Amino acid sequence: MSSVALPDLVKSLSVAFNAKDYESCEKLLGPTKVELIKHSLLVPDLQKSNLSESYINDLNITKNILEIGALSSIYLSKFDIYQNYFTQLRQFYFNDIKELNESNNKSKLISLYLLILLSQGDVTKFHSELEYLDKHIKDLENDELLSYPIKVDRWLMEGSYQKAWNLLEVGSAVPELDVFSKTLMDAIRDEVALSTELAYENLPLINIKTLLFFNTEKNAEAFALERGWEITNSIVYFHNKERLNNEAVQEDLEEQDENANMTGNKLAQFKLIKKTMDYAINIETIV
């Protein structure tokens, strides 16, 4: 690299990253990226890289910088920034130059991206991405890191919440992936709560605790109150029937507003007569 500034920046960047000082990494990354753009490295020109080895080398360094950027944004919980980095890294990961498209961090960063999509509940994007990966990476399901988000998604979809929960609780082989565990666990709890509401009429608090993966009954109680469940004698009542009835009544009421002065049965009769008249008129035109 020709510029003096860039090697220095890269050096201090990797020092900061190794020291886990992600704040200063973030600060250093700005100027580094500007330098990279100056050397037209940030967006790889793959036609050019076919020609020179040193260009590939430079690109590999760029890739490392971007990876550092991506990982530090994870540690700082800045997921939007991570997505930007990942978009830039795509160029490096998905091409057919062997020296360039391989990286130790590749699977990790991809599955991080997938987890972000999952934790944001963006299933559409998640599956689009999966389709893309399926075409570009072999043995997707057998890669330890890549299969992690895939498994989580599958179990969530079919309702094996316990498996998903256990997987998240145990954690993965790399600490970065665990950043999302909490978000995802909360998501699971909400899902379970939603199903529970409808599936049971009442449930002892102690069962709620196990079902919703709480450690103490107190936590469970707080959660229950938050969702507006009624608790009497440590038994939770869900009252979903009443709620459904209320909704139905509400709908009827709205309809009545339109046809004033008519109630229940009378309204139905009126509607039926009106429809029959319509049919009669239509038959008239046909015959």
Add this chain to the structure above:
Amino acid sequence: MDVKSIINNPTQTANATSSSQQKFAQAPTVEQFVGILRELAKSNGTTDSRHVWRALNGLSALRKDGLLISENLSALCGVLYPDEDLSQDKKHLLQYINDNHITDVKDASKIRESYPIGFYQVETTKEGVPTVQVTPLINSFIHLLVQIYLLENDKIDQLNTFNKKIVLPNVLQRYTSGEFESSSYTNNSNRSSLDLINSKLWFYTTIGYERDETHLKNIPVVVSLRSQMMKFLKLATLKHDNETKAILIVSILRNFILLGEISLASDFVSKIEFPSNDVASSLEARYYFYLSKINAIQLNYSAANDYIVAAIRKAPHNKNSLGFLQQANKLFGVIQLLMGDIPELSFFHQEGMQQSLYPYYHLTNTVKLGDLNKFTNILTKFKKQLIKDDNYQLCVRLRSNVIKTGIRIISLTYKKISLKDICLKLSLDSEQTVEYMVSRSIRDGVIEANINHKDGYIETTEILNIYNTRDPQRVFDERIKFVNQLHDESMLAMRYPDDKKKNGNKKKGDDDNSMNNGDFLDDLSDLDDLDDLEFL
């Protein structure tokens, strides 16, 4: 000289060098080519695209008869085009047909003079000298012939360079850019005929790209083709060249899907408007197929279902389109399963589909039975094929459907059943998992039940008698409305028949016998193409 023996034995013609011998070989076949060109030239000055369609049909007949060989083509070019120093096109074409080996035809200029005036036009060169050139329409058509010739003879590399170096700049670019706009030869009517040919040229350009396997792995190449297509899509849109526009949209979508760039593809779809009014229905079918695929991947099953139904309906149903229909039906089957429907048995017994739908038949069976183990087995057994069909990721999603049907069947059979029994029946790993799954199914409306946690069983709640509600009345009303609407629309349609359709019907009545000869224009348009595509 025995004419017949030479025609029947093309290798002999290839070896033959003496010009007299060749002339005999060419006379009838070249005349066949010229006949097509005459048909093509008839469309000069009219807005009627019928002649072009007929020419294209004649082309598929030529292909079937195996007449598209280098001898015929080079003779045709030799006769048709003015002498080499005057025509760049001739030189380029011959280079790709047989390495500039010129087939001498006696009295070439004389034969040329006998061709109708519609074949040629006067062009002014840069130096201001007026020269006689072949019209854009004929020229494009000859390029199309060469493309097909190269494809049929598996000269994929040559085809690709031909496309890149000759077809793109010399034909597509030249006739669509401003240069020709002002000249009187490309008035509106000619452009609409040219549009059809251009669309074919694009089709074979993309085919050439895909046939070359190194291209598919080389992302920059694929992307560069895409940007090229985007450029021409803009041009075609501005000029209302609907057929070209349609083929470009379809090819771009295919390009996206091949690389798995689904989000890009769906963004692209939201930005474009497919000219569905006057394009070949087979193009429309392909468009709907890709839309369906995109929607299915994005978990938008009901939209995907609508599109795939439209695709199957729009596609021509005959021998050549079988590949497309097979592919479409595979996707259709998977989408139905994903929506929780079980396709009818007759679905798998459609003519010509049994073999290709075989894995899907087994998948459907396991989903129907709700047997998770069998499902996993089938999935691994047919994995290769499903990946080849590009449906594997979709099929993996069926897992949750299998479980749901399993639970549903159980809840229909038993009024009360313990969680443990369900666990055993579905071979799941723990009771707690079952509890979650059941509660999830209740939430999704798959079953109507309550869970009794204390005693560990589920109890099916009273199945609501649907005839106690107003639902039947509502559905009945909907159906009557639909029938009425259908009636009104048909009345309207009968009152104001479509001009185009009227022509088509009349012709069908006139010569029913010649239907298989290809007068059935609307449907025939793209059949060979679908065949060439081998559909993924």
